Amino acid sequence: xxxxxxxxxxxxxxxxxxxxxxxxxxxxxxxxxxxxxxxxxxxxxxxxxxxxxxxxxxxxxxxxxxxxxxxxxxxxxxxxxxxxxxxxxxxxxxxxxxxxxxxxxxxxxxxxxxxxxxxxxxxxxxxxxxxxxxxxxxxxxxxxxxxxxxxxxxxxxxxxxxxxxxxxxxxxxxxxxxxxxxxxxxxxxxxxxxxxxxxxxxxxxxxxxxxxxxxxxx
Numbered sequence: 001x002x003x004x005x006x007x008x009x010x011x012x013x014x015x016x017x018x019x020x021x022x023x024x025x026x027x028x029x030x031x032x033x034x035x036x037x038x039x040x041x042x043x044x045x046x047x048x049x050x051x052x053x054x055x056x057x058x059x060x061x062x063x064x065x066x067x068x069x070x071x072x073x074x075x076x077x078x079x080x081x082x083x084x085x086x087x088x089x090x091x092x093x094x095x096x097x098x099x100x101x102x103x104x105x106x107x108x109x110x111x112x113x114x115x116x117x118x119x120x121x122x123x124x125x126x127x128x129x130x131x132x133x134x135x136x137x138x139x140x141x142x143x144x145x146x147x148x149x150x151x152x153x154x155x156x157x158x159x160x161x162x163x164x165x166x167x168x169x170x171x172x173x174x175x176x177x178x179x180x181x182x183x184x185x186x187x188x189x190x191x192x193x194x195x196x197x198x199x200x201x202x203x204x205x206x207x208x209x210x211x212x213x214x215x216x217x218x
Contacts, residue, residue: 039054046116047115047117048114048118048119048120049114049115049116058081058084059081059085059180062081062184063185066185067185073184073185077184078184078185081180081184081185082182082183082184085178085181085184086174086178086181086182088181088193089174089178089181089192090177090192090199091170091173092173092199092203096203097169097170097173097203097206097210098169098206098207098210098211099200099202099203099204099205099206099207100203100204100207101207101208101211101216103207104205104207104208104214105214105215107128107201107204107205108125108127108128108134108205108208109125109128109129109134110125110126110127111125111127111130112124112125113127113196123198123201124196124197126191126201126205129141130142131144131145131188132148134208134216135149135216137215144187145188148209148216151172151209151210151217152210152212152214152217153212153217155168156168157169157210158211158212169206169210172206172209172210173202173206175188176197176202176206177190177191177193177202178193180193
């Protein structure tokens with residue numbers, strides 16, 4: 001009975017939406033409001049997974065609106081979003097960008113974290129393989145993001161004497177910390193900004209990408 005009652009608000013809102021559709025109401029504001037009500041009624045807090053995850057910040061809301069409209073985000077707005085997000089990037093203490101690539105590889109292969117079954121304080125994984133190729137040995141990887149194989153080698157990061165190395169290292173750190181700093185509507189998780197990964201974990205992922213001994217650069 002409890003399960004049945006829990007869905008009653010959703011069914012009620014859904015019925016209202018159908019009625020509005022039949023009445024040919026074309027107010028996008030009304031539709032958006034009802035949609036939000038349905039979504040809010042469909043989720044609940046459970047464990048560490050809270051309903052407040054449904055709330056979008058200004059950056060995500062602007063990109064979602066552009067996506068719904070079926071057009072690219074306004075160039076000026078996109079530039080503002082990138083500039084605002086770049087300001088949130090926290091650079092590593094003591095200027096140490098590179099950690100342990102072996103730990104970074106573990107992170108890249110680990111897709112756990114932030115679900116209702118995880119305990120508060122548990123370390124999250126990076127889940128990098130879900131969107132990227134990491135090494136030539138990888139047999140199963142996503143293609144939503146570009147291949148990371150030979151990332152450091154191709155970009156001169158593994159060569160400390162390369163004039164491009166410092167700028168590329170900083171860009172890579174910023175991209176992992178807050179991807180929207182470089183692409184307003186990036187679908188990449190904002191690992192540092194959203195506190196998904198710690199500074200130490202980001203350093204280890206940096207090592208995976210930059211260390212010449214990492215399988216990424218072999």
